Amino acid sequence: MKYTTILWDADNTLLDFGYSMRMALQAAFVHFGMDDFLDDEKIMAYDKINNSWWKRLELGEVTKAELLNGRFVDFFRMYGINDVKPEMYREVFQVELGRHYSYIPGSKEVCQALQGKVKQYVITNGVTATQHSKLSASGFSDIMDGIFISEQIGVNKPGKGFFDAVFAQIPEKDLSKILVVGDSLTSDIKGANNAGVDACWFNPDGRSAGEEYRIIADIQRLEQLFDMLKMEK
Numbered sequence: 001m002k003y004t005t006i007l008w009d010a011d012n013t014l015l016d017f018g019y020s021m022r023m024a025l026q027a028a029f030v031h032f033g034m035d036d037f038l039d040d041e042k043i044m045a046y047d048k049i050n051n052s053w054w055k056r057l058e059l060g061e062v063t064k065a066e067l068l069n070g071r072f073v074d075f076f077r078m079y080g081i082n083d084v085k086p087e088m089y090r091e092v093f094q095v096e097l098g099r100h101y102s103y104i105p106g107s108k109e110v111c112q113a114l115q116g117k118v119k120q121y122v123i124t125n126g127v128t129a130t131q132h133s134k135l136s137a138s139g140f141s142d143i144m145d146g147i148f149i150s151e152q153i154g155v156n157k158p159g160k161g162f163f164d165a166v167f168a169q170i171p172e173k174d175l176s177k178i179l180v181v182g183d184s185l186t187s188d189i190k191g192a193n194n195a196g197v198d199a200c201w202f203n204p205d206g207r208s209a210g211e212e213y214r215i216i217a218d219i220q221r222l223e224q225l226f227d228m229l230k231m232e233k
């Protein structure tokens with residue numbers, strides 16, 4: 001096998017972020033007595049706002065702290081919510097986000113099967129407490145050889161500084177033996193490209209990537225990683 005080390009993205013690669021988000025949004029609204037507020041349209045509106053904040057974070061236009069509150073400031077403004085403070089809602093939401101999880105199909109089985117064959121680490125831009133809670137509850141903390149969270153490192157994916165900090169802390173020093181697996185072109189694939197390691201795009205919807213990305217494998221199901229790893233023997 002060519003690779004000794006796999007760096008896994010967490011949200012929407014191992015765990016279904018949309019599920020956690022919907023559950024956490026609803027639980028937080030229930031907490032503030034707004035049990036009937038949330039519906040599909042509002043979830044989609046929040047998702048859009050949240051994604052635009054994360055893109056701006058990846059581009060270095062905003063800080064993590066600005067993102068964590070700003071998305072709820074925007075969302076509450078859109079729906080005229082004045083009774084709940086965005087920062088208070090955020091605190092409840094963040095705790096709930098770490099409590100609810102759902103697996104991307106095959107993720108746990110694939111990671112378990114690779115245990116002992118390669119070193120596996122999670123690389124994520126999420127919030128430290130939330131990610132630890134979710135990865136621990138879902139069992140990934142026990143499977144992984146380590147978890148790297150941008151908030152602790154001080155640089156977000158796709159920043160080269162994030163990957164350099166990871167490389168400094170893992171045993172493999174030959175970058176050609178490290179593979180990044182993730183769903184995001186702008187943070188995982190671009191990050192791997194910046195850092196000089198191979199990138200496998202988890203692309204369940206079969207989208208097409210821009211020419212600017214170097215992708216050595218485009219997979220629709222995580223199980224395809226087995227074939228890919230064998231191919232590299």
Ligand SMILES: [Mg+2]
Nearest residue numbers: 009011012183
């Ligand atoms: Mg992701």
